Amino acid sequence: MIKLHILVSKSIKRPLKVFSACLLGLGVMCGSAFAIPLSQDMQQSQAGVQRVSDWRALVSESAQLADSEKLRRVNAFFNRTIRYGEDADVWKQADYWASPLETLEKGRGDCEDFALAKYFTLRLLGIPEDSLRLVYATQAKTGQAHMVLGYWADAGTDPVLLDNLENGIRPFVQRDDLKAEFAFDELNLYKFDHAALQLVGSVGQLPNWLALVQRTKREESELADATARGAQSGLLLSAVSLKH
Structure with a gap:
């Protein structure tokens, strides 16, 4: 579970400050491509390799499906494949956001790891x-x-919400057990007004986010260099660009 030791303000005057605190120190991966070489640990983990193989099959088999079926399959895959684990146990850190490949490697993650893996x-x-x-x-x-x-x-x-706590995908308005506070995408931050979104700022105002974009670009460069050298050790994920 996310270790957020702050109170979420109900005032519209402070949403960006509060959300910045929510994201402080969290390792979100964001960028134009989702592709990094598998780690040495992954190469040594047959279970991890199998999870990545299953994930690649999921992507290949789902590419031509309707959006609703893509949502269903992706939600079911990660809820079935990944076990819940606290960051302190999985990463030996108080709070860590794993990339999708890291989550597949470990086979464990907390709620943000599930959400990020499904997102990408x-x-x-x-x-x-x-x-x-x-x-x-x-x-x-x-x-x-x-x-x-x-x-x-x-x-x-x-x-509709894709949640590691539920295998079904239900509309937000039916989730009486959750109170949505904030949302973000690759560009903007939003505050919830009931089920509607109110734009409150840009992710460009979050230094951590910008740093992570740069990290992703470095990972892309490393993959390109490794591919150019004809690296044969371990598995490489094909680079699939996310067109903006």
């Missing part, structure tokens, strides 16, 4: 970036922070 997989499958947003919520009964992936079929419609 659906982007690879051609779901438009303006239909997908990562949603920061709190659980109604406990106030526990939680992260899910939201899908908006059309602008102005109510989103």
Whole structure:
């Protein structure tokens, strides 16, 4: 679960400050491509290699499906394949956002790892970036922070939520157990007004986000260099560009 030791303000005057605090120190991967060489640990993990193989099959087999079926398959795949694990146990850190490949390697992750893996997989499958947003919520009964992936079929419609806590995909308005607070995509930050989104700022105002974009570009460059050298050790994921 996300270790967010802050209170989410109900005031519109402070949304960007609060959301910046929510994201502080979280390793979100963002960029124009989702492709990095597999780590040495992955090469040594037959289970990890199998998970990546299964993931590649998922992407290949789902490419021509309707969006609703892509959502269903991707949600089911990660909920079935990845076990829940706290960052302290999986990464020996208080809070760490793993890339999708890292999550597949470990086979474990917390709520934001599930949401990120689903997000980037659906982007690879051609779901438009303006239909997908990562949603920061709190659980109604406990106030526990939680992260899910939201899908908006059309602008102005109510989103459906892909959640590691549920195998089904339900509309946000049916999720009485969650209170959505903020959402973000690759460009903007939003505050929820009931089920509607209110733009409150740009992710360009979040230094951590910009740094992570640069990290992703470095990973792309490393993959290109390794491919040019004809690297044969381990497995390489094919670079699949996410067109903006």
